[in-house]
Every structure is written in C-alpha cells, then in structure tokens.
Amino acid sequence: MSDMPFTATSFDKLCGEKKLMATRCKDCGKVELPPRPICTGCNSQNIEWTELNGKGKIVSFTVIGVGPWTMISEGYDRNNPYCSGIVEVEEGPRISTQIMGVDVANPENIKVGTPVTADFVERGSFSLVPEVANVRKTYLVFKAS
Amino acid sequence: MSKRKLGRGVAVAGYGMSKFGVLPGLDCRDMFVDAFKDLVNSVDKGLDPKDVEANYVGCCGAWNWEAQAGIAKWCTDWANLVPIPSTTIDNACASASVAIRNGIIGIASGLYDVVLAGGVEKMTTLPTEGTTLVLATGADKTWECYAGYTFPGLYATMATAHMNEYGTTPEDLMAVAIKNHNNGAINPVAQMPNTITQIMEQRQARAREKGKPVPGWVTEMDFLHDDQYNPMVAWPLRLFDCCPITDGAACVLLVAEDIAKNFTDTPIYVTGTGQASGRALHSRDTLTSIPASQIAAKQAYEMAGVGPADIKIAEVHDCFTIAEVMAISDLGFFKPGKDAATAAAEGKTARDGIKPINTSGGLKCKGHPVGASGAGMIGEVFHQMRGEAGARQVPNMDVNLAMTHNVGAHGTTVVVQIYERR
Ligand SMILES: [Zn+2]
Numbered sequence: 001m002s003d004m005p006f007t008a009t010s011f012d013k014l015c016g017e018k019k020l021m022a023t024r025c026k027d028c029g030k031v032e033l034p035p036r037p038i039c040t041g042c043n044s045q046n047i048e049w050t051e052l053n054g055k056g057k058i059v060s061f062t063v064i065g066v067g068p069w070t071m072i073s074e075g076y077d078r079n080n081p082y083c084s085g086i087v088e089v090e091e092g093p094r095i096s097t098q099i100m101g102v103d104v105a106n107p108e109n110i111k112v113g114t115p116v117t118a119d120f121v122e123r124g125s126f127s128l129v130p131e132v133a134n135v136r137k138t139y140l141v142f143k144a145s
Numbered sequence: 146m147s148k149r150k151l152g153r154g155v156a157v158a159g160y161g162m163s164k165f166g167v168l169p170g171l172d173c174r175d176m177f178v179d180a181f182k183d184l185v186n187s188v189d190k191g192l193d194p195k196d197v198e199a200n201y202v203g204c205c206g207a208w209n210w211e212a213q214a215g216i217a218k219w220c221t222d223w224a225n226l227v228p229i230p231s232t233t234i235d236n237a238c239a240s241a242s243v244a245i246r247n248g249i250i251g252i253a254s255g256l257y258d259v260v261l262a263g264g265v266e267k268m269t270t271l272p273t274e275g276t277t278l279v280l281a282t283g284a285d286k287t288w289e290c291y292a293g294y295t296f297p298g299l300y301a302t303m304a305t306a307h308m309n310e311y312g313t314t315p316e317d318l319m320a321v322a323i324k325n326h327n328n329g330a331i332n333p334v335a336q337m338p339n340t341i342t343q344i345m346e347q348r349q350a351r352a353r354e355k356g357k358p359v360p361g362w363v364t365e366m367d368f369l370h371d372d373q374y375n376p377m378v379a380w381p382l383r384l385f386d387c388c389p390i391t392d393g394a395a396c397v398l399l400v401a402e403d404i405a406k407n408f409t410d411t412p413i414y415v416t417g418t419g420q421a422s423g424r425a426l427h428s429r430d431t432l433t434s435i436p437a438s439q440i441a442a443k444q445a446y447e448m449a450g451v452g453p454a455d456i457k458i459a460e461v462h463d464c465f466t467i468a469e470v471m472a473i474s475d476l477g478f479f480k481p482g483k484d485a486a487t488a489a490a491e492g493k494t495a496r497d498g499i500k501p502i503n504t505s506g507g508l509k510c511k512g513h514p515v516g517a518s519g520a521g522m523i524g525e526v527f528h529q530m531r532g533e534a535g536a537r538q539v540p541n542m543d544v545n546l547a548m549t550h551n552v553g554a555h556g557t558t559v560v561v562q563i564y565e566r567r
Contacts, residue, residue, distance in 0.1 A: 008287045008288070034287075034288045034427075034428075040428075059306070059432070060302045060303070060305045060306040060309065060432050061302060061305055062297075062298045062299075062301035062302045062304075062305060062379045062380055062381075062382075063377075063379070063380040064293065064294075064295055064297075064298045064301075064379045064380075065377065065378070065379075066273065066274070066277055066295065066378070067277070067293050067295055067298075068277060068278050068281050068290055068293065068294075068295060069274065069278060070290075070293070071293045072274060076293075078376075081380075082293055084292050084293040084294050084298055084302070085292075085302060086302060086426060086427045086432070093428075094427040094428070095288070095292075095427050096285075096288055096289045096291070096292035096294055096425065096426065096427045097292045098292055098293045107380040107381070112305070112306075112309045126286060126290045126291060128209060128275075128278060128279070139291065
C-alpha cells in the first residue's frame with residue numbers, strides 16, 4: 001500500500017478491499033479525506049496512507065429524487081429518494097457521501113450531528129458514456145448507527 | 146498583497162443578447178450571432194465589426210449538449226470576425242464572467258483596444274436526466290458526484306446548513322423567489338416573465354378549462370407550499386427555489402477607457418474586478434457562505450476603492466434561492482444569517498428597497514444559460530446605469546455604481562465586478 005499513488009483510483013481500489021483509507025502528512029500530521037498528494041496544511045509532499053476508524057457524524061445533508069445515472073440505475077427516483085450529505089469523520093476531515101439508514105421520507109427528521117459509520121456498496125461509474133457507466137466499482141457510503 | 150489596479154481603464158460600450166428560453170432549432174453559434182447583432186445595434190455611435198480585435202466566449206457544456214468543442218471559434222466565424230483570436234472559457238456557470246474578465250485584462254494590458262466577450266449555452270437538447278448529469282459535472286465529479294450529488298443537491302446541503310445554523314426557514318427562501326418573479330414579470334427579455342400570482346392564476350385557469358379540481362390557493366405562499374405544483378427537487382429546495390434550464394447567448398463590447406466616448410456618450414467603466422477559486426463543499430470551513438465570493442468581492446472593492454454601502458444595485462448569482470441569501474451577505478450588503486435570510490421578505494432587496502438585488506428577475510426568471518449568464522448580468526446593470534431599464538428602472542436612485550456577482554458551480558469560481566457611470 002505504501003507505494004500506491006495518492007489518487008482517487010487508489011482510494012477506489014482500497015474501498016474494494018473494504019478499507020477506508022485517508023492520507024496523512026508526515027510533517028504536520030494533517031489527515032485528508034478525500035486523499036490528497038499535497039498537504040493542504042503545510043504544502044508538504046511527504047504523504048502517507050492511513051486507515052480511518054470509520055466513525056463520523058452528519059454535518060449537513062439533502063434528500064434527492066432526481067439523481068445522476070449512477071443513482072437512477074440503482075433504483076432511486078422521486079418515489080424512492082436517497083440522502084446525500086457531508087460527513088465529518090472522527091479523525092477530522094469531511095467527505096461527501098451517500099448516507100443510508102435515515103428517514104428519507106421525512107427529511108425534517110434527519111438531524112445534523114447524527115453518528116454514522118462507514119460502509120461499502122457496489123454500483124456503476126459516473127460517466128456520460130454507457131460502456132464506462134456500466135463498469136461497477138466499490139463506493140464508500142455512511143450508515144446512521 | 147498590494148492593492149492591484151488595472152493597467153489602464155476599461156469600459157463597457159455595448160450589450161447584446163439572444164432570446165433566453167427554450168429555443169429549438171438554434172445552435173450555440175446561431176444564438177451567439179443573435180446576441181452579436183443585438184450588440185452591434187446597441188452601440189450608440191456605431192461599431193465597425195472590423196475594429197473588434199478578440200473574442201472571448203464562455204461556454205460550459207457545448208462539448209456535451211451540442212457535441213461541439215471549442216465553441217468560440219464557431220461563434221467568431223458565424224459573426225464574421227475571422228481571423229481574430231477566439232478563446233473558449235469553461236468555468237461552469239461563471240464562464241461568461243471569466244471570459245469578460247479576460248477581455249478586460251486583454252485591454253488593460255495594452256494588447257487590445259476593442260474586445261467582444263460573453264457566453265453561450267445550449268441546454269435543452271437532452272432529457273432531464275442528461276441535463277442533470279451534465280450540470281453535476283460542474284461540481285467535483287470525482288468526490289461530489291461520486292456521493293450521488295446533483296447540482297440542486299449541493300445548494301440544498303448549504304440550505305440545510307443555513308437553516309440549522311441560523312434558523313432560516315423555507316419561507317425566507319420562497320420570499321426570494323417571489324421578489325425575483327416580481328422583477329422578472331416586467332422584464333421583456335425574461336424567460337419566465339410572470340409573478341407567482343400570475344403563474345397561480347394560469348394554473349387555476351388551466352384546471353378550470355380541463356374540468357379538473359381548481360387549486361384553492363389564496364396567497365403566493367399557499368402555492369409555493371403545494372407539493373404537487375411546487376415539488377421538492379432536493380430537500381429543502383423546491384422547484385421554485387431553482388432557476389430554469391435555458392438556451393441563450395449574451396455579450397458585451399469592452400473598449401479602452403480613452404476611446405470609450407467614440408462609441409457612446411454613456412459608457413460604464415469597470416473600476417473593480419476580482420476572481421477567486423474554491424474547493425469542493427466538503428473541503429470548506431463553512432457551508433453557510435461561499436468563501437470565494439468573499440475573496441473576489443474584497444479584490445473588487447479594493448480595486449474600485451469603494452465598499453458595500455456605496456454599491457447602488459447588484460445582480461447576484463441566484464441559481465437557487467439560498468444562493469442569493471449567501472451572496473448578499475458574502476458581498477457585505479447584509480449580515481450573515483437572519484439579516485440576509487429575511488432581506489427579501491422585508492422588502493430590503495426589492496426594486497424600491499434599500500439595496501435592490503436582481504432587478505432583472507435574476508437567473509430565476511431571466512433564465513440561466515449557464516455559460517452566458519455572467520454577460521446577462523452586466524446587461525441589466527448596463528441598462529439600469531444608463532436609465533434604460535424601463536419599468537424595472539429603480540426609483541429615486543441615481544444608479545452610478547453597480548456590481549455583478551457570478552458564481553461558477555457551487556462556489557468553485559466566483560467573479561465580482563464593479564461598474565461606475567461618470
Ligand atoms: Zn502538512
């Protein structure tokens with residue numbers, strides 16, 4: 001793992017192994033999710049992978065009825081909406097994610113601050129080209145715990 | 146950082162636009178030519194097209210909506226301006242403002258005296274799902290679209306945060322839509338030239354004609370709370386919190402200050418320009434303001450040597466109602482939170498309010514052809530500053546200082562510009 005480049009492709013591959021990995025700056029210690037090749041804290045290029053404990057909380061969210069094809073192809077629509085939001089993980093950084101296990105029929109009942117845990121799902125890819133969109137990969141999601 | 150100034154002054158001497166709306170049969174180049182012809186006719190003392198030295202065209206998605214890359218070249222060609230340099234600029238919904246800013250920089254550098262700059266977008270060629278996908282690509286495809294985010298979804302997430310942090314209500318946001326419809330209703334070039342009341346009456350009349358139950362709305366708020374007629378798009382944002390999907394083009398004529406009077410006796414001068422970039426939503430410290438707006442505004446204010454209180458009117462980026470609420474606090478007109486959220490409901494941002502915002506009807510009613518919208522904003526301030534805004538002309542105010550604020554995507558690009566009429 002130490003030689004994997006700090007890219008989305010590496011992150012996806014690690015998700016496929018059910019590992020939630022972030023990057024960490026070896027100089028100032030800043031943890032970044034999504035992973036980054038250059039530290040946003042001190043500009044260091046001295047970066048390593050680090051595994052997160054998968055726990056976090058909801059910072060903000062929405063409930064979407066008309067999503068991108070990646071979500072439509074999973075059966076989500078106006079009658080079966082889904083929650084996307086921003087989760088802050090215990091180690092500090094925030095990431096955009098689908099949030100499962102919340103009351104999407106009554107979004108006013110979904111509370112900022114709700115604890116969530118990481119999980120992984122498989123679905124198609126975000127692309128305008130059907131052949132690429134049909135390639136399935138593992139996605140990080142969070143579930144209300 | 147030292148306070149930067151333009152190397153030499155730049156003025157707007159003309160403005161033109163195509164129709165904004167659903168325009169079947171018109172490609173980007175056709176709409177751009179309509180805007181260019183309108184611009185040529187707008188120049189008081191005339192424009193010889195041979196004097197135009199460069200063309201900057203903002204366009205966000207012609208490569209997809211129309212399967213055409215490098216659209217500026219074809220706009221230049223069809224406007225019969227070949228061989229002047231053509232530059233296509235994609236900064237999502239801020240594309241036209243970035244194009245115009247680059248035109249300004251081109252003149253300020255001394256390289257050009259006369260520049261055409263604006264934008265074009267053709268958005269109605271795909272089904273809703275396709276347009277949703279193309280618009281979402283304005284966000285971070287790798288880390289936001291990945292999470293199922295759509296464009297309305299990102300602004301909805303900011304609205305949720307605003308409500309959670311400040312107690313902002315859906316009704317506060319609805320008041321922004323009502324105000325912008327009141328302005329759009331008297332804008333002859335608006336895509337949606339109706340008040341909410343007029344839209345209600347149309348829907349009731351249609352139900353009556355068809356022998357269907359007639360909705361019993363009494364107030365505009367009744368209509369806006371109707372789940373059937375104003376459905377949720379991305380909770381807590383409903384359909385009337387969102388701007389429409391629009392085809393259209395718009396452009397401005399930029400000229401060096403020292404020759405501006407050759408084109409018109411009433412040019413408007415660009416006295417401040419700022420541009421900043423922002424990260425994905427999850428990588429920002431705040432979800433209730435747009436940091437790049439604040440930075441771009443600071444640059445523009447410092448360059449112009451004025452402050453928020455000096456600005457008479459502003460066209461701000463209201464792709465969603467919550468965007469206008471954040472804009473008017475990010476630009477310093479109102480305090481963040483309740484003050485900004487209730488400004489529309491309290492009439493402060495109406496045409497006769499203390500700070501008229503989006504007198505054109507905003508993107509909400511004028512329409513939002515994403516790559517062209519920044520040019521459309523300048524059109525409104527150009528007309529207001531020259532006293533040419535007709536029924537929309539703000540009362541009891543000499544509009545000698547105005548601002549445009551154009552956001553790309555959900556705040557990943559922001560351009561703020563200040564204009565002065567001397
Ligand atoms: Zn660091």
